[in-house]
Amino acid sequence: MPETMIEIEDLCQSYGRKVAVDHLTLHIPRGMFGLLGPNGAGKTTLMRTIAALMRCQQGAVTVCGASVQKPAAVRPHIGYLPQDFALYPNMTAEGALQYLGLLSGLSAACRRARIPALLEQMNLAEQAHKRVRALSGGMLRRLGIAQALLHDPEVLILDEPTAGLDPEERVRLRALLGELAEQKTVLLSTHVVGDIEASCGEVAVMDGGRLVYCGAVEALRRRAQGKVYETELSHGSLAAFRAHHPVTAVSGTGKSCTVRFLAPEEDPCIGRPCEPSVEDAYLLCVHAAGGERQ
Numbered sequence: 001m002p003e004t005m006i007e008i009e010d011l012c013q014s015y016g017r018k019v020a021v022d023h024l025t026l027h028i029p030r031g032m033f034g035l036l037g038p039n040g041a042g043k044t045t046l047m048r049t050i051a052a053l054m055r056c057q058q059g060a061v062t063v064c065g066a067s068v069q070k071p072a073a074v075r076p077h078i079g080y081l082p083q084d085f086a087l088y089p090n091m092t093a094e095g096a097l098q099y100l101g102l103l104s105g106l107s108a109a110c111r112r113a114r115i116p117a118l119l120e121q122m123n124l125a126e127q128a129h130k131r132v133r134a135l136s137g138g139m140l141r142r143l144g145i146a147q148a149l150l151h152d153p154e155v156l157i158l159d160e161p162t163a164g165l166d167p168e169e170r171v172r173l174r175a176l177l178g179e180l181a182e183q184k185t186v187l188l189s190t191h192v193v194g195d196i197e198a199s200c201g202e203v204a205v206m207d208g209g210r211l212v213y214c215g216a217v218e219a220l221r222r223r224a225q226g227k228v229y230e231t232e233l234s235h236g237s238l239a240a241f242r243a244h245h246p247v248t249a250v251s252g253t254g255k256s257c258t259v260r261f262l263a264p265e266e267d268p269c270i271g272r273p274c275e276p277s278v279e280d281a282y283l284l285c286v287h288a289a290g291g292e293r294q
């Protein structure tokens, strides 16, 4: 059995009457683990709860055996990069890390040793003396990961770290996360399926606050076998088709287009079967969960 680093048992979290996490049980093992879900699925709420930034209202969460009910016991184990990460724009990259290290109680000797090494690891050594406001989006995100790693936690929680990055930076960041996951547990939240496909073996899918899948990415893909089809349609008939079928892709610019769609109930007479992608499988999962909620 793989070692469980984060244990979530029957967690419920709400904002007033809005339920954001709904009876969620999830055991996260060592290594890289993906958390996928559409906007509003409850990913940020879950991550903030694990990081002991939001009180656990019902259920239990432990990180490396420490309960989030005792934030001071959990925080040494966790590094957190929030979705809306920002730093003081006039500080240099190195100065910002020095300041944050000081605030989190790291000794001067520890900061002297760790900060240059982290800048090097995050490929930011050349930017050490650049002001934060002059960094690109990707550099800023890597600086955010450096700040999350300052106290050398075992668990790294990253909320949408690739959002808004160009493809090159996205690939670079994924590679960096892969390296980090060799030593640490990395919980990566995103709504970009490609991020999960490229970096995680295991994934949890959330929708409407609930866990709708947990397991291997490849097993998720296989669940969509026999449920993805393709057909040719005229552009004019596309809107009517969409009303009855979840469409995952449309290609072609002439009079007709090729439409890829999900047929959860098997509808073979209207198209040719296709090999599912992870994205198809994810959309199928969320589509099915939406249907159950109605």
Ligand SMILES: Nc1ncnc2c1ncn2[C@@H]1O[C@H](COP(=O)(O)OP(=O)(O)OP(=O)(O)O)[C@@H](O)[C@H]1O
Pocket (backbone or CB within 6 Å): 015, 018, 019, 020, 037, 038, 039, 040, 041, 042, 043, 044, 045, 046, 083, 191
């Ligand atoms: N501070 C808040 N007050 C009220 N409702 C909130 C608050 N924060 C989140 N919510 C609601 O809780 C639900 C879950 O939100 P959450 O941000 O956790 O989802 P998410 O999966 O991270 O979404 P996104 O990908 O858009 O960041 C949503 O319906 C959201 O509108």
